[in-house]
Amino acid sequence: MFARTLIASTLIVAGLSAPAFAGECPADKMKADAVKPVSHGPKGVTDKVLAAIDLSKEKVSLNGHMMRVRKLEIQPGGIVPWHSHAERPALIYVVTGEIVENASNCVVPIVHKAGEVARETHATSHWWQNNGKATVVLLSFDIQSDPNDKHM
Numbered sequence: 001m002f003a004r005t006l007i008a009s010t011l012i013v014a015g016l017s018a019p020a021f022a023g024e025c026p027a028d029k030m031k032a033d034a035v036k037p038v039s040h041g042p043k044g045v046t047d048k049v050l051a052a053i054d055l056s057k058e059k060v061s062l063n064g065h066m067m068r069v070r071k072l073e074i075q076p077g078g079i080v081p082w083h084s085h086a087e088r089p090a091l092i093y094v095v096t097g098e099i100v101e102n103a104s105n106c107v108v109p110i111v112h113k114a115g116e117v118a119r120e121t122h123a124t125s126h127w128w129q130n131n132g133k134a135t136v137v138l139l140s141f142d143i144q145s146d147p148n149d150k151h152m
Contacts (some may be wrong), residue, residue: 007083007103029106033105035126038102046071073137073138080152081151091142092116093117096134101126116126120142
């Protein structure tokens with residue numbers, strides 16, 4: 001709840017409309033290990049940390065955890081490689097464009113469009129691809145526990 005409130009507040013302050021949660025896997029298309037890990041490396045994607053807060057110094061006292069906001073830009077044909085959110089929950093706000101998520105627990109690709117928010121929980125393993133002709137811009141709000149985790 002804290003993360004959802006933080007994102008909604010951030011987007012309203014930034015002058016954006018209230019977020020709509022992105023499409024999720026249809027219930028009848030969910031299946032464990034539906035998509036296997038792929039070895040694609042990052043392609044045509046930049047990942048920039050815009051701000052971070054050390055949560056060990058906040059009232060929640062989460063030692064070793066950082067709350068971050070990152071901006072990802074994915075060029076046409078670009079790929080955010082396979083990764084897991086087992087240790088790094090995140091909310092992804094799609095600023096511009098349309099992007100496809102290939103999730104481990106869904107037999108069909110999930111399309112995310114501008115203005116939507118995608119939820120990435122401990123159960124999420126996936127990779128993303130920009131199949132369009134325009135650059136996709138995402139804002140990632142995540143909780144990082146491993147400072148050496150270089151996954152997008």
